[in-house]
Structures are given as C-alpha cells and as structure tokens.
Amino acid sequence: MLLSLEPRGQQSRPMLWLSPLLAAVLTLLSGVLLFTLLGHDPLQTLHTLLIAPVSDWYGVSELLVKALPILLCALGLAVAYQARIWNIGAEGQLLIGALAGSAMALQLIDWESRWALAWVVLAGTCAGAAWAGLTAWLRTQFNANEILTSIMLNYIALNLLLFFVHGPLKDPAGFNFPESAMFGDASRLPLVSEDGRLHGGLYLALLALVAVWVLLHKSFLGFQIKVLGLDKRAAGFVGFREKRLVWFALLVSGALAGLAGVGEVAGPIGQLVPQVSPGYGYAAITVAFLGRLNPLGIVAASLLMALLYLGGENAQMNLNLPQAITQLFQGMMLFYLLACDVLILYRPRLKWKWAKRNAKNNTEAMA
Amino acid sequence: MSASPDSPRLQLTAISKRYPGCLANDRIDLTIAPGEIRALLGENGAGKSTLMKIIYGVTQPSSGEIRWQGEPLVMRDPAMARGLGIGMVFQHFSLFETLSVAENIALAMGADAGTPKQLEPKIREVSQRYGMALEPTRLVHSLSIGERQRVEIVRCLMQDIKLLILDEPTSVLTPQEADELFVTLRRLAAEGCSILFISHKLGEVRALCQSATVLRGGRVSGHCVPAECSDLQLARLMVGDAEGLESSYPKVSGGLPRLRVDDLNWHNPDPFGCSLERIRLEVRSGEIVGIAGVAGNGQDELLALLSGETRLPRGERERVSIDAAPVANLHPDARRQLGLAFVPAERLGHGAVPEMSLVDNALLTAFGQGLVKGGLVQRGKVRALADEIIRRFAVKTPGADTAARSLSGGNLQKFILGREILQNPKLLVAAHPTWGVDVGAAAAIHRALIALRDAGAAILVISEDLDELFQISDRIGALCSGRLSPLAETAQVSTVEVGRWMAGEFDQPAAAAAC
16 A cells, blocks of 8 residues: 555544534535536635525525424434444425325315424334334344445435325326425414514424434443444443433434424425425435534534535525535545544555565464 | 674664654664564554564665674565565564464465475474474464464574564463563573564563663663663653652552352454453452453453443343442443443553543443533533543643544553543443553553552452552452462462463362363
C-alpha cells in the first residue's frame, strides 16, 4: 500500500464537531466545480439551489414541512444507531405508517371529533413500530442481520402501499387515479399559521426531539443502549438485556418513522398517494450521521437536507438541472463527512520506502 | 553465511521503534553470544514484544542496527529470519486444532520442507533428541497446552536453529512442565544454540538464564547476572522503586459461607471448549479463596457461571448460591443486588467500555447504588463516585472524563477494583486481578483485596499467577480440565503440590473424565 492510514493517538474534539462543517464546505466546492463544468454560472446556481428557496416566509415554512419527516426518521435512527443496530428501514417504516394512518383516516372520514386525529396518528405510529418490530423479531429470534432484513422490508412496504393505493383504499369517486379520498378535516393535522403548509406535526416533532434527547443523554435506558452499542460484552457482563434493548431501539426507531409517515398523509398531502416519500427514510440515514447521532445536531442536519430537496426542485424548475442533483449533493455530503471522519481518526502517510513490501510478507508474519 | 568465530550471534545497537503516540523501544542495545541463554526481563508494556518482533522481522525498527554473526543486515520479514536460523515461539500458539502435529509443522515450514508424511520421522527424531515426547499423527486439539508448546518448539528445531526466541513460554505451563522445558532448553544451549527467554517471572530467569537484560519503559534499565541478584534487586530494575514489592499478609480462616457452588456441571457447546464437572466450592466471609490453574482449564466458563453471563435453567438454580439464596438462573444485575461484585479478566471490553469516560464506567456496574432515580441518571452522584474511586485508589488519570482506553492497565484495574469495592460487596469474584499490571499497582491491588477481606467480605480470586495466590489467599485449589481440586489451607500446602493439582493429579469425588 502506497498510502497507509495510521491511527492517531489523540483525537481532537473540536475537529469532531467541525468535520460536518468541513464536509459541507467541500460539498459546496465540488458543487461549484460541477456546475462550472456543466456550463452554468456556479454562484447563481448555488444561489438558486441554497438561498432562493428560503428567501421568504413561505419558503421557510416549506423548508420546515420538508424537514419534519426527515427529522423524525433521523431521531429514531439515532436511537437505533447508538446501539449499533443498523436500521436502514426507516423508509419502509414511514410508508407503513402512512398506509396505516390513511386506512384509519378513511375509516373515520365522517367522524367530526378531534379524537379522529389522535386515532390516525396513533395508528400510523404503531404500524411503523410494528414494521420495525419485524426486524427486531428476525434479529433476536434468528440472529438475522438487521441491515438486510430492514432494507428488504422497505420494498415489501412500498409494494404494500402501491397495492392498497391501487386497490382497497382507492377513492371510488377518483376517476381511477391511484389515490385515496381526501381525509376528513377532523383527521388532518391543523395548520400552524394561515399562510404556508406548516402543520401540527411540528409540535409532535419538537416533542419527539425532547424525548429522544432525554432518552439518549439523561436516562439510564439510553446509557444501556450506548453501552450495548460500544461494547456488547460489557453490556452482558453487567446484565443489560441485549434482546430487550434491541426491541426497544427498533420499536422507537420505527414508531418515529411511522409518525413521520402519518404526519405526511395527515399533514401536507391530505390523502394517500403512491409518492408519499421522496426517500425521506434514506435521507435520514445521512442526516443521523451528519448530526453525529446527537438530537440537536440532527435538527441542523435535517434542515440542511430539506434545503437540498427544495433547492433541487428549484434548480429543476429554473435552471433545467436534473432532479438527480439533490441525490448527488446528498451523496457528496455523506462521502465528505465520512472522509473527514477517517482523517480525524487516522493520519494518512505516504510510504515510498516500503511500497514494495507486499501483502504476502504481512501474512507470513502472522504464521 | 561466513562469520568470525568470536563475533556475537546477534547484536542490536541503538534500536528504536516509534509507534504513533508512543516510543516502544528507545535505543536498545542487546548482545547474545552463541550458546548463551539470555533473559529479557520487563513488565508488560516495557517493550519486550516489540523488540522481539524487530528481531524476527515482523516489524522494522525506526532506527538502529542489527548485526547477525557480525554482519549488519535488514531483517525484512519472518521468512528471512527463519532462513538465518532464528526460531520464535509466540505466547499465543498459532496452531490449527483440527490438523495433526505433522500437518501443522508442514504448514509452517512451507512446501519445500516436504509432505507431512515425509516430515514424520524427522519430527520423532527431533522430539526424542530433546526429550519432548510428541506423536506426529495426533490431532492438535487432543494435546495439552504443554504439548502444543512442544509442537511450536519442535517446529523451530526442525531446521538448523541458531537462535530460539521464547515469549513467556512458562505462562501456560505448570511448574513441573516448566522444569521439563528448561531441561530441553539447556540441552539446546549446550549444542550452541542461543536462546532469548522473555519473561517476567524472576525465579525462572534465575534458574535458567546466565545473563539478563532488563527493560523498563522501552529502555534498557540494566544488564545483570540473575543468579547474583535478589528478587528485590531485579524487581527494582524492572519497575524502579516501588512499595510493597515484598509483603506478606497474615492468613485467616473465614466465617459463614457466602458463596456456595454445589456439584456444578456445565456442558460446553463449543467442542474445543472446556466443560465443567462437579465443581464444589465454598467461600466464607472474611477469607480469600484462590483458584490456580493453567489458562483454558475451565476458568472462563466458571467465571461466566458465577457472574451470570452464563445461566443454568431454573431447575438447577441451587447449584450456585449467594448467602443461601439460589442464583444460578439469575442475570448479573440480580446477582449484584444480592451483594456480588465482579472483576472480570479482561479490563477493556469486558470490565470497562474502552470509549466511555471513567464517569460512565463507574455507572456501568454501580447503577444499583442509588445513582439512577426515576429512570434518569444522577450525573452529579456518578461523578462524585468516579472522583472518589480515583482518589481512594490512587488512579493516575487527568480526570474523570478521560476515556477508559487511555488509562494504563494497572490504573484501569485499580479503577475497576475500586468501583467494585466501593459498592461494599458481600462477595467479590476477581479474575486475574493483577495480570499485566506493574508491580507497584499489583501491590496496591493486593492491599485493597486484603482490606476488603478484613472488612468481612468473601473473596474468590482466580489467577494463573501461583505466587500471587500464595501471597494473598487463605485457602487454595486448582482447576484442571474443568475439574476443581479440593481446597486446602494455603499455609499447609506447597507450590509443588498445587502444581500437581494444576496437572490434574487430585481426587475428586466424582469419576474423572477429561473434557
């Protein structure tokens, strides 16, 4: 290996927090380079992408609308990831939450009581938790890898949603469009202000934020989750129950993703449609790491991610840039963050002298 | 390779090795003459292993010169070292358990040496010549630890050997097996082979080696002739001036039984693991019971059953009891509530979470001491506890927020032991409490254990260090192949007798069967 990485004896704490910023700067620089190569004015493009979308109150409220589902999913993922349970299934849990919430809302479509909303939200949250519970069950019962099971359950969830929206839940008076009837007003999340689409999901998200923060930073349960994540043997040595903690972390994770899903259908959308989520559950994975699995960091990261979504749409409309630009930026962001993290933990070193030493010698050394 | 007859076999001059953040070897000089048995003495972390790896070509020195039989060279890799006639026996064997002795040796020697079948006569001849009985066709998993070590040594002797390096070879042997090994080594030396013997056991070094080089903190702290130095002088060279290098504690007899293990049988699902058979044991309040034994004879299994990491079905819950309460089916936290405290063998990754601060690690086992209220952690109280542990047990650390991983072995062990002792346990189980700990810290740990004993706690110490067990325990026994010898008053038995127990020569009430 010409380039080798040596572990650093001491990690710098400020750098641990600065690296997301550094990653953001590098992403911007790469963006500038990319737009220049594509023949766009880089500054104007970045303005369209990152500043224009939030230049008025409506833009800010749209930003929050987009940020809420990402925030909720990422908060849940942070709980699971602290326990080193790699739940990749927030997308599926979100979709199932939206599906179950919609089914409940359509049952209660004529019910005027405020309780209708509570039932809808509860149904979506519980369904998301149950969907994650499948992953927990497979992992604790059969030791199945949660990364694989949760990803595969995403596809099952998406197809379940498509089946219901094309079948049992389709609006009978909807000219055969694949969408449900509009929910009754009583089961919609109320708007926060008159202008814009910002809805009551904001309060639910703030509640979840505080709850997850207390859980991870103040509670003994959160401590157990962290110990399990860092050191399974130590957790077993003091009698923390691994299976219970896995269940708990995944249920919380799924419940919050389910809440995000039901928040979408009962909030800005108002009915069940096939495109409930433009990949919020996947974006939340990036957000959770970008925010260092810390609830406050995740708030900042989810706002940034929402901005990329809005900016991508804006660039699509005004500059004829493809929609892939959003995913490209997300990908670059995660890439640079991981790269910065590697450099915090390791020191790169070029080796000219020993470049010729090959792997064979190293394996022999073990003999 | 030609060489003048009077040049030393190996000469290291000013060898330094720098790892990121630490200087493992600092300008080390070392010379070994043909036929010399030289000891390399030093505490864990003194740089012995690094120096050996440099000699054997596993790593390269940052600076310095190696001369082999008078000629300077760069030791590129272990293959080159083997080609020169350097053999090395590592502390942890690298043998395939499912293969035969001859197959293992053939694998290590490479394709040129011939098939396992062709090697068999040579293996028989070499093992007989050096008095190490070894049957080439036996499978390695059926061999005892001592026999496995013979496989490693014979492997080195199969070629024309000029320098044999042994890394703490006796740490896995009973005293009798160690004596047999020394006979072989002396015979080898008489034939002109140089031997570099790495150890921290002073008695062995004195019995075997003509000369010794002592390392401390990566530097040579002195050369000496072991036979002319007292233990205390050698220990001073190894650790500097430390208190409590030579202390003895009064022996006592205990009071009421705190821990009872009654006919404990446990079948190990791992085919190469050790099953436990009819273990009977009683630890009384106010006494220390020591259990000796070579590693891998059931210590880990017994410890897991005592801590609660391995649990028996409810029907067998009376096999282990604490203060007459059956606990064999309970989780570790439930056992802790009954007054159990536990110091596991591995400090990092078992007894403490490496990445977490000392504050969090204090909470790890002490959460039952009123540190959690309504599900929330009482940060202030936890910090106060961590500070108290650090103060009372003289843990050297920049502060309670330091990650456990950055503490030295001895300091972390003091912290873990302090954490358990401050919970006022009725029963403390400690595994290898001073393994890899420098002498000064070891003495502090022994004093803390004795103080806890005198305060009325029952203590069970499982250790491979026989000297330690004789020093601190009031009653002693030994584990062999998952069976426990009867316990005897330490004052009434000799090392030789316990050595026999470690080799399995004792009467157990049950019919004997190997695991």
